[in-house]
Amino acid sequence: xxxxxxxxxxLVFGLGLIxxxxxxxxxxxGFLDVAGLWDPSLALVMGGAIAVASxxxxxxxxxxxxxxxxxxxIPTKRDLDPRLIGGSLMFGAGWGLAGFCPGPSLVALAQxxxxxxxxxxxxxxxxxxxxxxxxxxxxNRGATPRPATGAH
Amino acid sequence: MTIDxxxxxxxxxxxxxxxxxxxxxxxVLFNGRIAGISGIIGGLLKPQAGEIGWRFxxxxxxxxxxxxxxxxxxxxxxxxxxxxxxxxxAGLLVGVGTRFGAGCTSGHGxxxxxxxxxxxxxxxxxxxxxxxxxxxxxxxxxxGS
Numbered sequence: 577x578x579x580x581x582x583x584x585x586x587l588v589f590g591l592g593l594i595x596x597x598x599x600x601x602x603x604x605x606g607f608l609d610v611a612g613l614w615d616p617s618l619a620l621v622m623g624g625a626i627a628v629a630s631x632x633x634x635x636x637x638x639x640x641x642x643x644x645x646x647x648x649x650i651p652t653k654r655d656l657d658p659r660l661i662g663g664s665l666m667f668g669a670g671w672g673l674a675g676f677c678p679g680p681s682l683v684a685l686a687q688x689x690x691x692x693x694x695x696x697x698x699x700x701x702x703x704x705x706x707x708x709x710x711x712x713x714x715x716n717r718g719a720t721p722r723p724a725t726g727a728h
Numbered sequence: 729m730t731i732d733x734x735x736x737x738x739x740x741x742x743x744x745x746x747x748x749x750x751x752x753x754x755x756v757l758f759n760g761r762i763a764g765i766s767g768i769i770g771g772l773l774k775p776q777a778g779e780i781g782w783r784f785x786x787x788x789x790x791x792x793x794x795x796x797x798x799x800x801x802x803x804x805x806x807x808x809x810x811x812x813x814x815x816x817x818a819g820l821l822v823g824v825g826t827r828f829g830a831g832c833t834s835g836h837g838x839x840x841x842x843x844x845x846x847x848x849x850x851x852x853x854x855x856x857x858x859x860x861x862x863x864x865x866x867x868x869x870x871x872g873s
Contacts, residue, residue, distance in 0.1 A: 579785040581758035586786035589751035589763060589834075590793025594804065596744020597737055602807035606735055608856075608863040613732035617741040622837055624745020625752065629842035632753030637843065642760035649760050650843065651830075656850050663829025664836070664851040668858025670821030673866065674810040677833045678826060679765040679790065681819075684806050686791040691808040695819040702823020703770050 577644055590683045596621040599683045601675025601691075608672050752839050755786070764835020765790075766826035829855070 597603045597617055606615035639648055671677050676684070676695050684692035752763040759782060768783045794803055810818065826832040829851055831840060836855070840848020 578759050579781045581754060582761075582782040583785040583789040585751045585755040585759070585763060586789025587751075587793055587796065588747055588754065588789075589786075590790040591797055592744045592747030592749075592751060593790075594744070594793060594797045595747060596741045597804060598744065600804055600806050602809055603735065605809070605863055605867070606732055608859045609867055610729060610860055611864050611868055613730055613735075615732040615735045617735070617737045620738055620741040621745040621748065622833075622841075624742045625749035625838045626745075626842050628746055628749025629752040629756075629838055632749075632756055633839070633843040636756045636760070639760075642756070642758055644758050646760045648756075650756070650762065651845065651847075654846055656847060659828050660830060660847055660851055661854055663825045663827065664831075664854035665829075665858040666821050666825030667829055667832060668825075668855030668860075669862045670818040670825060671833075671855060672859035672862030673821070674815050674818030675808065676815075676818065676822070677765075678769060678822065679832070679834055681822075682765070682769075682787065682790050683793055687794045687803060687806065689806055689808070691810070691812075691815050692806075694812060694815045695822075698816045698819025699823035700769070700773070702820040702825075703766075703773050703827050704823075705820075706824050706827035707770075707774050 578646060581644065589679065590686075592621075592625070593680050593683050596624075598677075599680045599687075601680075604675040604677075604680070605672070748834075748838060749842075752834070752842070756839070762835055762839045764831050764839060766822075766832040767830070767835050770827050825855075 593599055598621060603615060604618065606613065607618040636648060636650065641647060674695055676692065678699065681692050681695045681699065685696050755761050755763040761782070768786055771779050772783050772787070797803060808815070831848065831851060836848040836851040841852060
């Protein structure tokens with residue numbers, strides 16, 4: 577059942593990305609190009625998504641278990657560390673360079689677009705590189721592996 | 729600042745946003761999980777018991793979306809202006825950056841801001857600013873226009 581709701585959520589998420597225009601990198605770059613001809617559409621994508629999701633998160637925040645009985649796993653970290661800021665700056669640079677972020681790149685890949693395939697492969701290599709780096713660091717320090725920060 | 733009225737799509741973008749919000753709501757209310765795409769994919773690369781099924785199902789749903797959308801409407805055009813080497817560098821930056829920063833546009837930008845997480849608000853400010861600077865550099869400074 578949990579897999580079915582996850583599948584439906586992914587499907588609706590993907591439909592939203594397509595309808596919203598997020599899967600088109602030139603539209604994403606039009607949003608980030610505030611010095612040129614600025615296309616504000618993606619602010620409405622984010623605004624619309626936040627308007628709906630904030631209600632759900634207000635409900636979820638008061639629950640210990642989900643409607644299907646699984647534990648609520650909402651991040652609790654509140655500290656601002658260099659990893660959060662440095663990582664986000666890196667992500668933004670990549671987002672601005674190609675116009676893809678993780679979700680839309682997967683949807684564009686499913687449309688059979690070669691540039692999206694190239695992007696997704698490079699992104700997976702980057703994520704695997706991060707995993708190897710983290711494991712190497714943990715084993716070097718002899719520490720127990722830290723749980724993933726934030727768990728987004 | 730000049731608004732690009734020709735490409736501005738307020739209604740479809742708002743509609744898309746509402747669907748994304750609905751999807752994030754479903755995942756947190758039914759599964760108790762954050763709809764953060766980079767985190768969901770990242771978890772597939774570090775397999776742990778009980779963490780594979782729902783992540784795989786979510787990604788499968790996303791991959792099926794264009795086929796379903798195509799049954800009812802024409803898929804919007806996808807234009808990629810970046811060169812191949814730029815796409816590879818961009819992918820690496822997004823892969824490493826979202827894992828270090830613990831989230832992307834969905835996990836921080838939508839879910840994090842919705843629950844007023846200070847970390848997510850700062851992260852979203854950082855990746856927006858860095859995206860804007862990158863586009864300014866590539867489209868106005870380095871291109872000479």
